[in-house]
Structures are given as C-alpha cells and as structure tokens.
Amino acid sequence: MNGRNSPRVNGLERIPRPFIIGVAGGTASGKSSVCSKIMDQLGQAGVEHRQRQVVIISQDAFYKNLTPEQDARAKRGEFNFDHPDAFDFEAMTKALKDIAAGKTVQIPEYDYVNNCRRDDGMQVHPVDVVLFEGILVFYFKELREMFHMKLFVDTDPDTRLSRRVLRDIQERGRSLEKILHQYTSLVKPAFEEFCLPTKKYADVIIPRGADNTVAIDLIVQHIQELLRPTKGGKRTRHNSDSFVGRPH
Numbered sequence: 149m150n151g152r153n154s155p156r157v158n159g160l161e162r163i164p165r166p167f168i169i170g171v172a173g174g175t176a177s178g179k180s181s182v183c184s185k186i187m188d189q190l191g192q193a194g195v196e197h198r199q200r201q202v203v204i205i206s207q208d209a210f211y212k213n214l215t216p217e218q219d220a221r222a223k224r225g226e227f228n229f230d231h232p233d234a235f236d237f238e239a240m241t242k243a244l245k246d247i248a249a250g251k252t253v254q255i256p257e258y259d260y261v262n263n264c265r266r267d268d269g270m271q272v273h274p275v276d277v278v279l280f281e282g283i284l285v286f287y288f289k290e291l292r293e294m295f296h297m298k299l300f301v302d303t304d305p306d307t308r309l310s311r312r313v314l315r316d317i318q319e320r321g322r323s324l325e326k327i328l329h330q331y332t333s334l335v336k337p338a339f340e341e342f343c344l345p346t347k348k349y350a351d352v353i354i355p356r357g358a359d360n361t362v363a364i365d366l367i368v369q370h371i372q373e374l375l376r377p378t379k380g381g382k383r384t385r386h387n388s389d390s391f392v393g394r395p396h
C-alpha cells in the first residue's frame with residue numbers, strides 16, 4: 149500500500165477521499181472487467197449513474213487528437229497507440245488532480261472505431277473511489293504517484309491476443325489482418341518496452357484478470373476496510389458497514 153499521500157491521525161492513516169486506484173496491464177488483459185467487478189462488489193451495481201460513489205475512468209479517454217496523416221496511418225493499423233506519446237499526459241494529470249481535489253470533471257469518451265474523442269463524455273462528480281485504468285497508467289511518474297493503490301492485471305499474452313482479436317472485430321470495426329499487423333509491429337513491442345516494466349510499481353498483481361475472484365475479493369475487502377467511516381478520528385471495524393453512498 150502506498151501511504152505517501154496519507155497523513156497519520158491518532159496513529160492511524162487518514163484515508164484520502166477519493167481513494168484513487170490505478171489499474172494497469174497489457175491490452176485485453178481484463179483491466180475494465182476487473183474494475184467492473186470491483187465496482188459491483190463495492191455495492192454499486194444497480195446504483196443510478198449519477199448517484200454512484202465509485203467511478204471507472206479509462207486512460208484511453210486521453211488519447212491525443214490525430215492529424216489527418218496520423219489518422220490515415222491509424223486506419224492502416226500503422227499508428228502507434230501503445231506509445232506514451234500517443235496520450236495527452238497534461239490533460240490526464242489535470243483531470244485526476246481536479247478529481248482528487250473534489251471538483252466535478254468532464255471526461256471525454258473515446259471512439260475506437262473512428263480513432264478520436266467523441267463530443268459527449270461523462271461528468272465525474274465527487275466520489276469515494278476512482279478506478280483509473282489503462283495500459284500506461286503507471287508509466288507517467290506524476291500520475292503514478294497520485295494512486296493510493298496500484299493493481300497490475302497480468303494475463304497470458306496468447307489469451308490477451310485472442311481476446312483482442314475478437315473484441316476489435318466485434319466492437320472496434322477492425323479486420324483480422326490489420327489487427328494482427330498492428331499487434332505484431334506496434335502493440336507487442338510497446339507492451340514489452342513501456343507497459344511490462346511498470347509491473348514493478350504494482351502493490352498487487354492479479355494473475356488471470358477477472359477470473360481471479362480470490363484476488364478481487366481480497367482487494368475489495370481491503371478497500372472496504374480502508375474506507376469505513378471514522379468515529380472520533382478512529383476508524384471503526386463493523387463488519388456490516390459499507391462506505392459507499394454514505395455522506396462524508
């Protein structure tokens with residue numbers, strides 16, 4: 149656990165709100181699926197969107213806009229979306245800083261079919277827990293240091309490739325040929341150069357992603373324990389307590 153941003157009160161760490169969790173891992177490792185499971189298990193399934201106390205933000209919302217020449221390359225599967233330079237680091241850091249400061253923030257939505265940000269997006273209101281997921285969320289030092297917990301989803305590369313092929317054909321409008329060309333020439337080398345080395349920053353490594361229910365249960369228990377309401381500066385330990393949706 150990274151306690152750098154958590155001053156101690158009465159011998160206990162004061163737990164920051166929002167509690168910001170970084171979730172890294174290779175493409176199609178299951179980052180989004182793990183985040184959804186954590187969100188569900190924190191009691192947020194079925195809660196109306198605007199009332200939720202847990203939010204999932206994707207790093208992909210912060211891809212830079214492409215020039216016409218880059219866009220043409222992207223359509224041929226020849227633009228490197230897996231290189232750190234593809235992301236708008238300043239916008240990403242500012243958004244997370246504003247969220248950490250309790251501001252309401254507009255997060256763009258990314259359109260994978262057209263390789264660009266969409267006009268619509270989501271408003272993130274003050275919440276208890278932020279799950280910030282993406283292939284390179286641990287790569288940028290300033291961003292990495294804003295996370296109170298860091299998870300790395302570690303799924304076998306063959307499994308990831310087969311899931312990516314299916315997903316990109318079904319959801320992202322790609323052809324098998326272009327997916328494989330992009331994967332072998334850009335995605336895989338960038339994973340090895342930029343993403344995999346960031347695994348060392350993780351507090352918890354989750355083998356097999358969303359299939360690893362034991363790891364997810366333990367992480368959820370830990371978050372619930374950390375975020376239980378305080379009494380007189382001391383955290384209470386009632387098993388039935390749940391933190392989400394409570395005024396604080």
Ligand SMILES: Nc1ncnc2c1ncn2[C@@H]1O[C@H](COP(=O)(O)OP(=O)(O)O)[C@@H](O)[C@H]1O
Nearest residue numbers: 174175176177178179180181182311315358359
């Ligand atoms: N445990 C799993 N078993 C089967 N399919 C999965 C599993 N986890 C994820 N997937 C599928 O693989 C694809 C990528 O998963 P996702 O969670 O979006 O990964 P990431 O966010 O890391 O790209 C999605 O189509 C998802 O439905």
Ligand SMILES: O=c1ccn([C@@H]2O[C@H](COP(=O)(O)O)[C@@H](O)[C@H]2O)c(=O)[nH]1
Nearest residue numbers: 174175176208229230260263264283335
């Ligand atoms: O326009 C785009 C933007 C991104 N990609 C690929 O997406 C993955 C990151 O998303 P995951 O959900 O983590 O898989 C990255 O590997 C990019 O190559 C894209 O192909 N086109």
